[in-house]
Amino acid sequence: MTIEIVRRSCPTCEACCGLRVHVDRAAQRVVRIEGDPEDFRSRGYLCPKAYAMKGVYEDPDRLRTPLRKQPDGTWRTIEWSEAFAYAGERLRTIREAHGPASVGVFIGEPTGHNVGALLYTTFFMRALQTPRTFSSATMDQFPKNVTLRLMYGDGWMFVIPDVRRTDLFICMGANPVVSQGSLMGTPDVGRALRDVRARGGRLIVIDPRRTETAALADEHHFVRPGTDAYFLAAMIQVFFAEGLVHLGRFAAFTDGIEEVRELTQAFTPEAVADATGIAPDVIRALAREYARTPRACLYGRIGTCTQEFGTLASWLLDVAAILTGHFDEVGCMMFPRPATGQSEPGPVAPEMSVGAYRTIARGLPEIDGQLPAGAMAEEIEARSAGEGRMRALITAAANPVLSAPNGDRLAAALGELDFMVAVDIYRNETSSHADLILPTLVSLEEENFDFTYATTCSHNYARWSPAIFAAPTGARAHWEVLLELAAGVNGTTPAVLDDAMVQALTAGYTRPGASCEGKSPEALRAAIGDQRGPLRILDLMLRAGPYGDRFEDGAPGLSLRALRAQGGPTDLGPLEPRLPGVLKTPNQRIALAHPYITADLPRLRAVLAERSRTERMLLIGRRQERNMNSWLHNIDVLASGRTRCTLLVNPADAARLGLTRGGKARVRSRSGEVVADVEVSEEMMRGVVSLPHGFGHVRAGAQLAIAARKQPGVNANQLTDELPLDAPSGTHIANGIPVEIAPV
Numbered sequence: 001m002t003i004e005i006v007r008r009s010c011p012t013c014e015a016c017c018g019l020r021v022h023v024d025r026a027a028q029r030v031v032r033i034e035g036d037p038e039d040f041r042s043r044g045y046l047c048p049k050a051y052a053m054k055g056v057y058e059d060p061d062r063l064r065t066p067l068r069k070q071p072d073g074t075w076r077t078i079e080w081s082e083a084f085a086y087a088g089e090r091l092r093t094i095r096e097a098h099g100p101a102s103v104g105v106f107i108g109e110p111t112g113h114n115v116g117a118l119l120y121t122t123f124f125m126r127a128l129q130t131p132r133t134f135s136s137a138t139m140d141q142f143p144k145n146v147t148l149r150l151m152y153g154d155g156w157m158f159v160i161p162d163v164r165r166t167d168l169f170i171c172m173g174a175n176p177v178v179s180q181g182s183l184m185g186t187p188d189v190g191r192a193l194r195d196v197r198a199r200g201g202r203l204i205v206i207d208p209r210r211t212e213t214a215a216l217a218d219e220h221h222f223v224r225p226g227t228d229a230y231f232l233a234a235m236i237q238v239f240f241a242e243g244l245v246h247l248g249r250f251a252a253f254t255d256g257i258e259e260v261r262e263l264t265q266a267f268t269p270e271a272v273a274d275a276t277g278i279a280p281d282v283i284r285a286l287a288r289e290y291a292r293t294p295r296a297c298l299y300g301r302i303g304t305c306t307q308e309f310g311t312l313a314s315w316l317l318d319v320a321a322i323l324t325g326h327f328d329e330v331g332c333m334m335f336p337r338p339a340t341g342q343s344e345p346g347p348v349a350p351e352m353s354v355g356a357y358r359t360i361a362r363g364l365p366e367i368d369g370q371l372p373a374g375a376m377a378e379e380i381e382a383r384s385a386g387e388g389r390m391r392a393l394i395t396a397a398a399n400p401v402l403s404a405p406n407g408d409r410l411a412a413a414l415g416e417l418d419f420m421v422a423v424d425i426y427r428n429e430t431s432s433h434a435d436l437i438l439p440t441l442v443s444l445e446e447e448n449f450d451f452t453y454a455t456t457c458s459h460n461y462a463r464w465s466p467a468i469f470a471a472p473t474g475a476r477a478h479w480e481v482l483l484e485l486a487a488g489v490n491g492t493t494p495a496v497l498d499d500a501m502v503q504a505l506t507a508g509y510t511r512p513g514a515s516c517e518g519k520s521p522e523a524l525r526a527a528i529g530d531q532r533g534p535l536r537i538l539d540l541m542l543r544a545g546p547y548g549d550r551f552e553d554g555a556p557g558l559s560l561r562a563l564r565a566q567g568g569p570t571d572l573g574p575l576e577p578r579l580p581g582v583l584k585t586p587n588q589r590i591a592l593a594h595p596y597i598t599a600d601l602p603r604l605r606a607v608l609a610e611r612s613r614t615e616r617m618l619l620i621g622r623r624q625e626r627n628m629n630s631w632l633h634n635i636d637v638l639a640s641g642r643t644r645c646t647l648l649v650n651p652a653d654a655a656r657l658g659l660t661r662g663g664k665a666r667v668r669s670r671s672g673e674v675v676a677d678v679e680v681s682e683e684m685m686r687g688v689v690s691l692p693h694g695f696g697h698v699r700a701g702a703q704l705a706i707a708a709r710k711q712p713g714v715n716a717n718q719l720t721d722e723l724p725l726d727a728p729s730g731t732h733i734a735n736g737i738p739v740e741i742a743p744v
Contacts, residue, residue: 007568009450014182045191063424088488104379105128105130106395138372144158152582153348157582158456168201171206172301172304175213193213210683233272238269244324255591309603374723382416393420394422426704458575621735628694669737698714
């Protein structure tokens with residue numbers, strides 16, 4: 001047996017750790033996966049999720065050929081030509097009869113981990129011409145997209161903690177030790193946080209649960225779920241009241257400072273103490289320490305986004321940093337500079353779209369092209385949407401029956417569709433409702449590039465990864481499936497669409513003021529070759545990007561060829577200050593008090609008294625090291641071990657409610673109920689319970705044998721109400737859900 005070692009990045013989470021994959025090519029088998037000690041980012045570190053790509057590749061439940069549902073509900077394997085002809089004819093017929101809005105699309109989070117899927121998804125959605133666009137974003141980070149878009153002109157230019165150079169790290173609503181740094185991609189982030197303390201800095205965690213990250217911290221403070229905006233507003237009130245505001249260079253290009261002072265004046269530490277559960281003297285001490293520490297990060301993640309005031313909380317995190325000089329500075333919150341050039345200086349962004357399309361059932365506005373994920377069911381149901389209902393649905397790498405609110409309602413609604421196609425490697429709880437399932441290649445069978453996560457990393461880098469195994473004959477990549485579907489709907493060919501996409505991109509790079517001004521689009525197209533697919537587009541972006549060779553013969557700089565030759569990650573240096581040059585707002589100024597955001601403050605003030613009540617039980621989610629939403633539960637090595645889908649309850653609450661360790665509890669919200677195993681733990685704040693997201697593998701029709709046997713769990717999103725939203729972003733409330741709990 002001859003073993004070859006292949007170096008590549010892990011495709012499963014945002015950290016993109018470096019791996020050494022031991023391969024027996026003759027047997028088409030991965031023998032072992034280990035951390036790569038030569039990778040300057042991860043230095044040999046890996047977590048259990050690194051084994052996911054081997055597990056998925058070998059999974060007997062993974063689909064490899066298209067499936068078409070028969071009239072009796074059984075499935076038939078079909079050829080790709082029949083699959084695309086069937087999908088194109090049905091989608092085109094529905095669109096022609098009922099209009100573009102009759103076809104909806106839901107894009108799942110795994111898309112962000114595959115460069116081909118990512119580069120072609122936006123083009124695919126444009127080709128569909130449907131305003132009914134849903135994605136996992138409105139169950140995750142969309143409040144951040146909205147605030148970034150309004151304040152800086154770019155909703156995808158994320159601001160990231162410079163964790164390796166900070167002296168104070170305040171963490172809110174996040175558990176980076178387990179997530180590996182969501183929106184702060186940092187391999188072995190636990191070591192990075194321990195290093196903060198080792199060099200004399202401090203780590204402070206503010207969370208309703210004493211998380212794995214909190215276990216490393218100097219301080220942990222419980223906070224009532226959904227009240228982060230109150231806490232942050234109180235910190236800002238202290239900054240103004242005690243003369244701790246220090247704008248520095250930001251004074252020259254920031255508007256709305258006095259307006260922020262006035263808007264936060266009423267949110268004193270005393271006023272918010274009952275609501276947050278944090279004493280006034282603690283709020284003041286935290287505000288002073290943060291303001292007076294030169295290199296400090298104030299970081300919030302999914303807990304600050306998926307709540308009733310997620311946009312306000314996301315906004316206030318940045319406002320606090322800007323007011324105290326902790327923004328776009330070394331050791332503070334900073335902007336990465338990806339090699340593919342997404343966040344380079346450019347023209348002023350158009351005004352953010354709000355309400356260009358409204359849902360039929362409730363009149364909910366699209367916000368920057370997104371509709372709330374939980375609105376899908378009501379847009380399908382004839383009783384809700386009538387003749388204007390959504391009649392066809394395309395899901396791509398998504399399982400919204402488990403990941404979107406009120407999965408029971410959505411599962412029932414899917415049965416009312418005229419046609420559904422799922423681009424997915426599994427027959428899961430959602431794709432089992434489809435008329436057609438189109439499976440794609442998996443990560444071991446494709447080249448990849450860390451595209452999305454070079455925009456969320458805490459140190460600039462670029463990384464190409466080789467395919468481990470050749471793609472099976474006739475198999476299709478995700479991008480190919482999307483391109484074929486778009487061509488079928490529009491009555492054209494994939495080649496025509498692909499060429500149109502490349503022509504538009506090369507024209508953009510050669511326009512006046514662009515990075516390749518003075519060159520012709522034809523010259524760029526000749527340089528990147530004619531092999532269709534994402535790699536020539538990636539080469540175009542790299543060469544035209546900030547570190548690229550700009551298509552100059554013999555010039556140094558990045559290209560796809562250079563990255564392939566490198567073999568591992570290319571170090572592009574630490575994060576550096578980038579403002580105001582990359583602002584895409586009018587006059588390159590920060591709108592610190594944008595009226596679209598501040599219009600939600602009266603709602604925050606209005607419910608302060610109600611939020612100060614403490615008799616309600618509130619539900620939050622939690623991250624787990626062996627899980628990635630609903631993806632990895634069918635992988636034997638990751639599904640093994642004790643039951644992980646448990647309801648964490650504080651001992652005092654357990655005693656009051658009559659719950660026992662190892663017993664079961666009925667958890668009920670307005671939208672549904674589940675019966676979960678009880679785990680009693682002091683790590684939970686009183687009045688708060690926690691249930692992890694992504695479980696509930698018990699539905700008929702799904703083919704996930706290991707998940708159903710080893711980690712079925714219950715669907716926490718059955719308790720997520722699809723009706724209330726964080727209004728400015730249309731994001732669903734998945735943390736701070738009022739629940740009733742009783743023993744079973």
